[in-house]
Amino acid sequence: MNSKERDSRWNTTWKFLLQVAALVIWATVFILATLSFSRLLEARNQTGQGQEIKLKALEKKDWSGSQVSPLHRIPLNDELNQKIIPAAPNSPPFSARYSCEPCHSYDTISQGTHFNYRQRPAVDRRTEPWFLVDEKAGVQLPISFQKDQGFWSPEELGLTDWKFVTLFGRNLNGGGPGEPAEENQTPDSRWNVSGKLEINCLGCHNRSPLQDHSEWVKQVMRENFRWAATATSGLGEVMGMASRLPSTWTIADGPNPDDHEWAVIPQVRYNQNFFDSKNNAVLDLPRPEDERCLTCHSVxxxxxxxxxxxxxxxxxxxxxxxxxxxxxxxxxxxxxxxxxxxxxxxxxxxxxxxxxxxxxxxxxxxxxxxxxxxxxxxxxxxxxxxxxxxxxxxxxxxxxxxxxxxxxxxxxxxxxxxxxxxxxxxxxxxxxxxxxxxxxxxxxxxxxxxxxTWPAFWAEMKGRELVPVDSGEILAAAPEVFNLKQDVARLLNSLLPLAGEGFYPAVVVSAYLFEPNVDGSLNVRLLEKTPLAGKNARDRFLLVQLKNGQVEPLLPEFDPEETPPGLEDKVLSALQNLKSLAGGREPVFLIGKYVYRMTEGYLDKAEKAGEPAPQPEIYWLEGEEYKPFLSAFQVRNLALLGSGPEILTEEQVSLALKKISELKPSQKFAYVGAGFVFSLDEAGKLQAKEHPAARAVSWPLAHNVRPAQQALGKNGCTDCHSPGSRFFFGKIEAVSALNTSHRAAALGADLMKTGQFFQFLFGFTFLVRPAFKLILAACVLVIGLLLLAVIIKVTGRASGISSDSTGPGNRS
Amino acid sequence: MIFGITSLVLIVALSLRLTFGRYLGRLPEDNRKITAENFKAYIKWIAGWKLSFLKLERWDRCLDHLVAWGKKNYPGWTAWVFYILSLCYVYLAFSGLIFAWLVPRGLYGYPLLLHVAAGALFAISLTIILFLKAREFLPDKLGLRAATQDKRGFWCPLLGKHLPRSYLAAVAFWVFAVSGFLLAASTLGSMLPYFNYPAQILFFNLHRWSALASVLAAILTLDVMIVD
Structure with missing residues (x-):
């Protein structure tokens, strides 16, 4: 092949390639043009009738730009969206939904943090749960809508919105569970009577000094949900209790003409000073004051x-x-x-x-x-x-x-x-x-x-699973176990006739004095010195009387042969009181060789068989046997509980578990507390075991923030890093309603997962650290000086300032 | 990340360069060229069983050599200072680098405790070594030593000529000394209650980068001073 043929071949190939490229470009342009044109036609067609027209969402600004919170001079509307006339008789309570809605979107606000508990952001961190508390049964169960370890959801516990609001409404701001949809209203609820617990805007925003959280709590407890915001704000007074009304009552029924004392419907009497002549309410609603927040967030x-x-x-x-x-x-x-x-x-x-x-x-x-x-x-x-x-x-x-x-x-x-x-x-x-x-x-x-905190509750054991049981069920199964203090308080109150003027009965057990309180239970005071000394002091008790801190024996010493005037009446009165609490036993008063008992309503004095009583005492006569006024169970458990925060003893738990097991033999029950699960073993003895449901529950805190001068570490590293550091070696022991030696315990280092021994060793190094720093500083200084000397020498030599003693021509 | 990659690359590169140089040094004068054949043979040599550190005896020999070198160069009790410095340094370098490369959190826990303790011993022994040896690496002494050296030395691309190996030893020594100073100073600085958070970050970075310089200098020292 000569060069001409080669050239012609190359030319042919190039021409062909150019043609292909041109074809591709044209094809591409054609396709793009066709597509654009068809889209244009499509867009034209869409503007025709019957097509959906969509508006772009407006970027709405809900702020005018003013820094001032306006005075709210607004009509208040009721839940039927009718303007409230404050002077009218039987005026309904105002509704936040219909009073605030004209300016502020109620639906938007109802999605807010304080109202929409169910839909918190998934990334929201744990916060303080609600607590289901039963002080008698030793229950403290953390409840939350957040799905975190140790938190029980209302659904898991079978708490309906109604139950949730009646339990925790005192600190709910309304909305959310307070306004359930129709389909979520359960048969146990009484929403038709109470009305919805709407968002209480004024609860946070009202600057009026009449705004009163305690009133809110009171109204919620009375099931006056729809009236609560009005009463709390001070705009009006609310009388009556929805909780006393029949469950069939609705607001349309109006007042009950036959009952003006008990089942009185809630009614509002507005304070007209808060309204202008056009019946508009005048409200000062700025940004919430701290007091409003602290109402629910104080610690x-x-x-x-x-x-x-x-x-x-x-x-x-x-x-x-x-x-x-x-x-x-x-x-x-x-x-x-x-x-x-x-x-x-x-x-x-x-x-x-x-x-x-x-x-x-x-x-x-x-x-x-x-x-x-x-x-x-x-x-x-x-x-x-x-x-x-x-x-x-x-x-x-x-x-x-x-x-x-x-x-x-x-x-x-x-x-x-x-x-x-x-x-x-x-x-x-x-x-x-x-x-x-x-x-x-x-x-x-x-x-x-x-x-x-450590959860405490009664539970049914279903395999490894623990299902909380209604504490009411447990209390009903073993009332005598749980009513320890109430029973003793009742007994003591029965002895009031025996007390001197202005005195009231109390009892000394161990080193404590137990006195009845207004709640029908006992208050406990620690004694400086107990009169019950010696052997078996823990099993004994002493009835005393108390007046302004003065303690005297309750039962009078007297000569039964010459009974002081009026004393027998007092004894009779006390025995009569006790008779009502006797439960088949007979209360008697013993002194010396005599026994006083009640026979057919009269005091009967007879000689006691056997040894004379060393001191005056009240006993229970069961058959021929004299039983102490307070049972061994009562004395033992009162001594154990003392003045501590606990309300249950292991003996009480054990007895309650036995009782409930007898009632429901097919089920197995347990008590969770102090970081353990307490159940009865096969021998009927109480045993404590670990279980995930018993583990501590915690949530991060943020306040109160201390000044920088009081921050940890202000005094140096040893604030935390020392062998005895409270930060790492503080003991975290379960606190519980149960008095027990089985308590979950850990050191700070365990919860921080930093290792106890390592932190001990690391903390120890801080004891020698000052010396370490000194040595290091000395080394740095010496090395630095050496390096400086070398630099000076080299620089001097390079510049000729310093002459090298060993260099050529240095010594003349 | 940057530190991890940079330190790994630099350490591997320097090690390869030095060992490759050593390999070439074993070859006849005419064959000392950078060729593919030589490189292949180098790989075979370095990865071969003969030099492998998988053999326990190799470690024994290295240790014996180090001990002997220490005795030879550091008379009397000063040999112990050298041994302590070496031992501490090996732990410091390994713990620091391994954690920097493999653990995102960096050095922590018991290795950190030991690192700090070894750091103190290192600082003390480095100070003593500097006192004992610094004068040998001063420029005036270097000139004399270089003049007596019969070895060809190393090729300096900046100057375009061969320089005596004693110069390289001096560079390694002073880099080691300066980086040791920075290591100690940054440790001390971070423990003193006078420096704020940005300064703490500065100290941290100063510590790790001077540690890298120190390791490179130590590798160089090993090659030009300790290993024959």
Whole structure:
């Protein structure tokens, strides 16, 4: 093949390739043009009649730009959306749904954090549960809509919305379970009588000094759900109790003309000072005040003697309000402020309101300005703190909650222990028992300070599973077991005729004095010195009388031959009282060789067979046998319970389990408490075993934040790193309603998963660390000087300033 | 991540370069060239059973050599200082690097405790060694030593000529000394209550990068000073 042929071949190939390329380009252009044209035609056709027209969502701003909260001069509407005329007789209560809705979307707000418990964001972190408490049966069961280990959901416990609201409505803000859909209303409910528990907007926003949480609690307890917000706000007074009305009653039925005393329907008497001449309510509704938040979110150390002894959160002291950090927009999705929080409905950015958000500022590479000081927050230097602390600990470990002691301290929380409810009755409950601070390593490997409690409940054992049992069932099965204090209180009250003027009966058991209280139970006081000394002191008791701290023997010493005037009447009266509590036994009064007993309503004095009584005593006569006034069971268990927080003993639990097993022999029951499951073994003896359902439950705490000067580590590393550190070696022992030696216990290092021995060793190194630093500093100094000398020498030589003694031509 | 990759690459590269140089040194003068054949043979040599550290006797021989070298170069009690320095250094380097490469959290737990304790011994022994040996690596001494060395030395690409091996030894020594100083200073700095969080980060990075420099210098020292 010559060169011409080769060239012609190449030319042919190139031409062919160019043709193919042109064809491809044309084909592509054709396809694209056709597609665009067809889309254009399609779009034209869609604008015809019958086609769906969609509007782009408006970016609605719910704020005018003013920093001022407006005075609300608004008509109040009832639940039928009719304007309320306050002067009219039988005016209905106002409805937040229909009074606020014209300006603020009620449905949007109802999805907020405080109302929509069921649909919390999946990433929301654990928060304080609700507690089902039965102080008599020793029950404290954590309930939550959050699906976390140790929390029981209302569904699991069979708590309907109605039951949930009646149990916990005192701290519910309305909405959510308070407004169940028609299909969720169960037969046990009385929504038609009580009305719905609508969102109580004024509960947080009302600045009126008449806004009263205690009134809310009272109204909720009376099942006056639809009236509660009106009564609480002070806009009107509400009389009557829906709980007393028949379950068939509805608001349309109106008052009961036949009953003006008992089953009186709730009615509102509006305070017309809060209304203008056009019947519009005048309300001051700014951002919520701290008092409103603290109503449900107070936490107090139990040992605190008075409010004056408690420091508030440093942020509040600095002039901030709760809502400065815990903000929300119309969605009412609150910023909780923890790292990693993700808001699903709010337009706010949660990371702006974390500790770091204000104190460190957001880094420029993440879109922030990179400087701290938001809301006046000082920038922390954290001098000398290795960076591992910032990677492994949350800010709150060092800065929040109570300082660690040898053991975590018992606290009250407003929601769990019913704080902030004022009235004649004492609402604060000792249960549940919650402690803080406990430092726990969470799934994100970070350590958080937390509050902790141990579930306590009666359960049916279904294989390995524990199913909580209604405590009422247990109480009914063994009332004499659980009514220990009530029974003793009743007996003591029966002896009131024997007490001197102004005195009331009490009993000394072990080192304690038990006196009846207004709740029909016993108050306990520790004695400085007990009169019951010697052998078997724990099994004995002494009846005394009490007046303003003065304690005297209750039963008078007298000569039976010459009975003081009036005394026999007192004895008779006491025996009569006791007779009603005797239960088949006969109460008798013994003194010397005489016995006083009641025969046909009269006091009968007879000679006692056998040895004379060494001192006056009251006994129970059973057949021929004299039994002590208080049974051995009562004395033993009162001595065990003493003045501690417990309300049950192992003996009581054992007896209750036996009783319920006798009633239901096919089922097996247990009591969960103190971190163990207590059940009867085959020999009928109480045994304690571990079980996941008995394990401690904890949730992170964030407040109160202490000043930086009181942060852990302010005094140096040994605040935490020492062989006896309270941080790592504080003992966390289960607190429980049960007095038992079986208590789940762990050290701080266990919960932080850092290893006890390692922390001991690591803590020990801090004892020698000052010497270590000195040695290291000396080494650094010497090496540094040596290097400096070399640098000077080399520099001197290079510059000719210094001459080398060994170099050529150096010595002349 | 960057540190992990960089440190691994640099350590492997330096080790390969030095061992390859040693391999070439074993060849006749004419064959000392970078060729594919030589490289293949080098791989065979380095990965071969003869030099393998899987043999216990190899470790024994290395240890014997180190002990003997220590005795020879550090008279009397100073040999113990050298041994302590070596022992501590081996642990410090291994614990630091292994955790940096394999554990995202970095050094922690008991290995960290031991690391800190070994660090103190290292700092003390380094100070003593510097006192004893620094003068031998000063420029004026180097000139004399270089003049007496009959070996060809190493090729310096910057200067475009062969330099005596004693220069390389001096570089290794002073890099080791300076990085040791930075290691001790950064440890001390992070423990003092005067430096804030950014300074802590700086100390941390200073510590790990000077540790890398120190390891590279130690490998170089091993090659040019200790191993014949």
């Amino acid at each position: 107090t150390r139990r040992q605190a003697k008075s409010r004056a002894s408690v420091d508030r959160d440093v942020h509040l002291q600095s002039g901030l309000k709760c809502v400065d950090c815990h903000r929300h927009d119309l969605s009412h999705e609150m910023v909780r402020g923890f790292e990693g929080e993700k808001l699903s409905r709010s337009t706010l950015k949660s990371s702006d309101f974390t500790c770091a958000g204000c104190h460190l500022g957001e880094k420029p590479e993440k879109g922030g300005y990179g400087f701290a000081g938001r809301l006046g927050a000082p920038r922390p230097a954290h001098k000398g703190i290795p960076r591992v602390h910032f990677e492994r600990l949350s800010c709150t470990v060092c800065h929040s909650g109570l300082l660690p002691e040898k053991q975590p301290q018992a606290i009250y929380t407003a929601r769990a222990n019913r704080l902030g409810i004022f009235g004649k009755a004492v609402w604060t409950s000792e249960f549940p028992l919650i402690v803080e601070p406990v430092f726990v390593r969470e799934e994100d490997k970070k350590i958080y300070p937390e509050r902790m």
